[in-house]
Amino acid sequence: MNVSTEQVVETLKDFLDESQVSVNQTIRELHGKDESYHDVSLPDIVVFPKTAEEVSSIMKIANRLQVAVVPFGRGSSLEGHVIPYDNGITINFSLMDKILEVRENDLLVKVQPGVTRTQLNKELKKYGLFFSVDPGADATLGGMAATNASGTTTVKYGVMRDQVRDLEVVLADGTIIHTGNLAAKSASGYHLNGLFVGSEGTLGCFTELTLKVYGIPEFTTAARAVFPTVKNAVEAVTSILQAGIPIARVELVDESSIRQVNRFSETNYAEKPTLFLEFDGNEAGLQQDVEFSKEIMEDHGCEEIQFETDNTARTKLWDARHNLAYAYIHGNVGKKMMVTDVCVPISELADAVIYARTELDAIGLIGGVLGHVGDGNFHALVMIDMNNSEEVARADAFNEKIVRYALERDGTCTGEHGVGIGKQKYQAAEHGAALQVMEKIKVALDPNNILNPNKIVKIESLGE
Structure with missing residues (x-):
């Protein structure tokens, strides 16, 4: 930081209430880590804006003073995305947590970035709708867009990038832009939604998101299928997909992980490679999909399959899968x-x-x-x-x-967790000359390198 913390704090207090600016050690420590194993580093200041205009003013000050800025949702990321290694300012979006508009006829919703997926789905249920992306953690929607989150439902509904219709973004210089509109498709201009979703706070701060939502399926059934080997289980999944069955979720949990599940969730599952599956849709079509999938899995050596249609039983099954990481941690x-x-x-x-x-x-x-x-x-x-x-x-x-x-094998170093600091070293190997294009985009939008510096791409550091 080229100026003192005290100077920056006083400048921020020109337009933010005292309660919105913190240098408290405990608050700073909470914003100096995520759920990963990466080294802790504390911000100098944590701010809690309430509006896009306040975010814009924060960015203008940070850009003028060349102070690093890191957007922060809930800190549930796994590759050090929100850890401020250049210190500076962390923007906590927890006070921007309003569901602004539910447009049920358009199957769209407008939210602020601090809204969590659980909060959104609770509200959408009143309209017979749901938001599809389920990364496991109750992350904020701003954070999920920043990392292009996905999860258990991706196989049917797609990743976060597929759900974003429009973003309100505050750029490094404080300019507020919109990256899309309410139309279902557009052939106009560059695809800015695709650029900003997954940018991990390196190109701008999200202050509003317009997202696609879906009608709650008429029927849902879940299943747990046990296989003799991992190879049998994965090949069964491949065959189900090749058969064109629109499966809603399909998760693999290996033998060691099932053992952790049993200890943590007090279940009594067979400790063998297991698929957790879910099917949804209308009753007639769903029954056909279930029966066809069952035949395919039996052809691949499935030793046991148990279906759950009761909501409580399905919830217990998916809680066991979602809590697996915590099962390992607590164990x-x-x-x-x-x-x-x-x-x-x-x-x-x-x-x-x-x-x-x-x-x-x-x-x-x-x-x-x-x-x-x-x-x-x-x-x-x-x-x-x-x-x-x-x-x-x-x-x-x-x-x-x-x-x-x-x-x-022409895959990727990260399917959903993002780059952050942990996967940065693989970017050149994965992207080749395209990485230089990303660097040029970063420099064009953030010439002073203040937005989450040295994440995803590595360019000249602050103060050099």
């Missing part, structure tokens, strides 16, 4: 969790998952393989003692192998 007190996050073509998925499991066994650390296998995205969870440098080195080497394996 390994004192350790931090590293999560790999790669995505490969569906045809490569079975071999990729088997490779990951084999390499994980080889490093001798506690962990499991799981993922949204319907779209080729899978994770390996590894529990690490961060005070043990040898363990950290083994985990890093494992992560590197998984990423390189995916890239060699």
